Amino acid sequence: MPPSVLLxxxxxxxxTAExxxxxxxxxxxxxxxxDDGSxxxxxxxxxxxxxxxxxxxCAPPPFRARLGPSPSVTSH
Known part of the structure; x- marks a missing residue:
């Protein structure tokens, strides 16, 4: 097994992540x-x-979505 696995x-x-x-x-x-004995x-x-x-x-930045003729997403 690899040392670390993210599913x-x-x-x-x-x-969701494991x-x-x-x-x-x-x-x-x-x-x-x-340690391994924990x-x-x-x-x-x-x-x-x-x-x-x-x-x-891993926390995503807050964002706003505007829906209309040209949708856009902006970060704060």
Whole structure:
């Protein structure tokens, strides 16, 4: 298996993602204390920090769409 895997499932109005990432790599990159011996309880205690780390760089910028003769999308 590759060291990291990102699976995207594209729907009509959304995209869902599943990420497989070695704990040692996540720990090194994020600074969150994890390793291959981490228990489910230890992972659960760090769930909020892990979620913040993984979702922060993925947040799309706010946008406005204007529909009319020439639709356009602008970023803020």
């Amino acid at each position: 995207l499932d594209v729907h009509v109005a959304s995209v 990420l497989e990432l070695p704990l040692n790599d996540l720990s090194r990159a994020s600074g969150i204390g994890l 228990t489910a309880k230890r992972l659960a205690a760090r769930k909020a920090a892990i979620r913040r780390y993984l979702t922060a760089p």
